[in-house]
Amino acid sequence: MFCYFRNRPFLLLLTVLALLTGGLVSCSQYSTKPISKGYHNLTSHFNAYVIARDEIKEAELILFKNRQENYNQLLPILLPVDSMLSMPVKPQLDDAIKKASLIPERHQNSKWLDNAYILIGRARLLKQDLPNAIEVFKYVNTKGTSEDDKHEALVGLMRAYTEASDYTNALNVAEYLRTQPLNKANTRDFYLTKAYMHERKGEYVTAAGILDATFPVLKKGESTARLHLITGQLYDLSGEPTKAIAHYQKVLKSRPSYDQSFYANLYAIQSNGLTGDEKRLAQSAETFENMLNDRKNVDLKDKIYFTMGLLEARNGNFDKAINFYSKSIQAAGSNTTQVPYTYLEIGKLYFDKKTDYANAKVYYDSALALMPQQSPDYAALATRKKTLDEFVQYKTTIRTDDSLLHLAQMNPAALDKQLEDAITQKEKEDKAQAALAQQIIDRASNGNVNSVPGATNSDLQPNERWVLYNPVALSQGRQEFSVRWGNRPIEDNWRRSNKEASEAIAGVNSPLNGGTPANDVNPNAPLQQQDATNATAPTGSAGGPVNARKAQKDALYAKIPFSKEAQAQANQRIENALYKLGKLYKFQLNQPADAIPTFEQLLTRYPNTLQKPEVYYLLHLSNEQLGKTSTWKDKLLAEYPNTSYARLAGRAVAQSTDSEAKALATYTQIYELYKANNVTEALARADNALSAFAGTQLEDKLALLRVILVGKVQTVDAYRQSLNEFVRDYPASPLLPRVKEMLTAANQPTATRK
Structure with a gap:
């Protein structure tokens, strides 16, 4: 045959070409x-x-090994996708996408096509490319040929929806998968993903229950130990410490890392405190002692002291708890991970247990300064700090202006002596402040780590004059300074006594604080390096100490409100501060017992305050909250029957079709009287209607019609007052923009009745 083709080379070429063509056709990616x-x-x-x-897989392993666990928070069941954290493995993920993409490009008839798309979706998910990941998983579910592959894609889709916080779609996918016959791998991943979704939604009992059902299909190892630790946390947060302890004990049997076993022991001790197990609690002191003496725990002592503080706080020993928390901060060194949460716990004790809001502010400020903004506690902490800032501001305003008004009433000789004494005292305090600041700086600069809280030899160098590169030592120094001496703004020469008169004489003989000075607190005020010798001779005058002292006294005199106008302004500030402080006590701080005397003081000192109807109403609510009877409701109904507060305090109207129909009929009748120019009768009916139909949808319209009628019948001042009352009483009304326009026009010098 070879000889046959040798004599016919053209036929040989055709045969080879035919064989090659047949082979290529048979290997086409579209061939079946x-x-x-x-x-x-x-x-x-x-x-x-x-x-x-x-x-x-390698990228996922790297991300797992490089994870930064925050054991102060509930750990996530699955590591959340983060584009920044995935940057080190981005080249691997990109290459994986490139390799997997070859299959749909060149091997369409391959049985690995669905698996390739799933790999592409997983890689995009890890890169936080959620929209594309979702589309890929949807495609596999729609076009896939294998049920197992479609189920795997749906698990990935549920994970992608969860990461996007689209819990509605995630739940829909979960409900579908729950009815499907999943293989072992998909069952495991489905349970873990569903538990993760419920954890993110704050449904801790459900998440813990799902994890309990998952453990039988998991192998022992660090990842399983981590899940047992998380399950214990979930049960702790759900108020089931006994179940939590069982999982913390299982952590130790699952080949955990050292950190996992360490925190499992700590959490178990905390849970024992919740169960009230006296026997185990009695053993905890010895356990803590052993843990503190263990050389492997040198860098974990702050966590141990923190746990000791938690136990004391739960047992009601708040001072002991604060002491252990302070030791935790001192033991932190350069590792500040635990510190903001320790400050937060101290702040909570001062806020919730001691109701010492000034000290609470100090620790909340420090916690906020060190806490990462992505922390789940950050937003709530910032809100509470804002509340405390307002509290200190109002208290300072009341104390300062009240002291200044008191000084204005003194006879000249007594006032002169008071100011002399204040300047002398201020100079002593300034000198002590400078000495304290210098002492803190010197301790840190000289590397005396035993005396600088939170500092270590590696943190402080002998030649570092501007201390406190260590944020823990910085925060400690600020606290020590501010708690002792109060708020110092960011400015040069903060020791000068004549910077603000209120700083020198605030609190002097004040009827609000019994004549004792009170310091504002701000741990974020930086410690300026000062020359302590300057404190003995105040500057500010070329004539020497005598003239400088006179200049200081003149500056203080200038701040005292001697004129009627200045006194009126000071009283207005006090009135506003009392009103806002009372509302702060009532709503933000939930302290009606403190709100009542604050509001009563407002009414006693300023009986003509414009906020009187609201104050009456808030006094009624505060007494009602405390279970006390009072006459404030009766006073409100008698003196201000036409205000929204009277309607809220009075009889409530049932929200029914009948009441709405009656309100509409009444409104129509009043409007007809208005069109007929019978405005006096219309106004009388409007007053009665507002009381009778409080809470109906037409209430704000009735109120506006009444305002217009007041403008027709009464004076311009009464009209303006009615407009202001509408703005105050109906802040959410869609009619508010129109009313504000009317108020602007009414405030014009040429305004007349409408």
């Missing part, structure tokens, strides 16, 4: 022939799928 499918299955599996799969 066995040889073609076998070729593409083999090529796509080893040349693309296996490489992409292994690269994604």
Whole structure:
């Protein structure tokens, strides 16, 4: 045969070409022939799928090993996707996507096609490319041929929706998968993803229950130990410490890392405190002692002291708890991870247990300064800090202006002596402040780590004059300074006594604080390096100490409100501060017992305050909250029957179709009287209607009609007052913009009745 083709080379060439063409056609990626499918299955599996799969697994392993666990918070069941954290493995993920993409590009008839798309979706998910990940998983579910692959894609889709906080769609996918026959791997991933979704939604009992059902299909190892630790946390947060302890004990049996076993022991001790197990609590002191003496725990002592503080706080020993928390901060060194949460716990004790809001502000300020903004506690902490800032501001305003008004009433000789004494006292305090600041700086600068809280030899160098590169030592120094001496703004020469008269004489003989000075607190005020010798001779005058002292006294005199106008302004500030402080006590701080005397003081000192109806109403609510009877409701109904506060305090109207119909009929009648120019009768009916139909949808319209009628019948001043009352009483009304326009026009010098 060879000889046959040798004599006919043209036929040989045609035969070879035919064989090659047949082979290529049979290996087409669109062919369904066995040889073609076998070729593409083999090529796509080893040349693309296996490489992409292994690269994604390696990337996931790297992300797991490099994770930064915050044991002060509930740990996430699955590591949340983060584009920044995935940057180190981005090249691997990109290459995995590239390799997996070869299969849909070149091997369409391969059985690995669905798996390739799933790998692409997983890689995009890890890169936080959520929209594209969602589309890929949806495509597999729609076009996939294997039920197991479609289920795997749906688990990935549920994870992507969860990461996007689209819990509605995530739940829809979960409900569908719950009815499907999943294989072992998909069952495991489905349970973990569903538990993660419920954890993110704050449904801790459900998440813990799902994890309990997952453990039988998990192998022992660090990842399983981590899940047992999280399950214990979830049960602790759900108020089931006994179940939590069981999981903390299982952590120790699951080949945990050292950190996991350490925190499992600490959490178990905390849970024992919640169960009231006296026997185990008695053993905790010895356990703490052993943990503190263990050399492996040198860098974890702050966590141990923190746990000791938590136990004391739960037992009601708040002072002991604060002492242990302080030791935790001192033991932190350069590792500040625990510190903001320790400050937060101290702040909570001062806020919730001691109701010492000034000290609470100090620790909340420090916690906020060190806490990462992505922390779940950050937003709530910032809100509470704002409340405390307002509290200190109002208290300072009341104390300062009240002291100044008191000084204005003194006879000249007594006032002169008072100011002399204040200047002398201020100079002593300034000198002590400078000495304290210098002492803190010197301790840190000289590397005396035993005397500088939170500092270590590696943190402080002998030649570092501007201390406190260590944020813990910085925060401690600020606290020590501010708690002792109060608020110092960011400015040069803060020791000068004549900076603000209120700083020198605030609190002097004040009827609000019994004549004792009170310091504002601000741990974020920086410690300026000062020369302590300057404190003995105040500057500010070329004539020496005598003239400087006179200049200081003149500055203080200038701040005292001797004129009627200045006294009126000071009283207005006090009135506003009392009103706002009372509302702060009532709403933000939930302290009606403190709100009542504050509001009563407002009414006693300023009986003509414009806020009187609201204050009456808030006094009624505060007494009602405390279970006390009072006459404030009766006073409100008698003196201000036409205000929204009287309607709220009076009889409530049932929200029914009948009441709405009656309100509409009444409104129509009043409006007809208005059009007929019978405005006096219309106004009388409007007053009665507002009381009778409080809470109906037409209430704000009735109120506006009444305002217009007041403008027709009464004076311009009464009209302006009615407009202001509408703005105050109906802040959410859609009619408010129109009313504000009317108020602007009414405030014009040429305004007349409407």
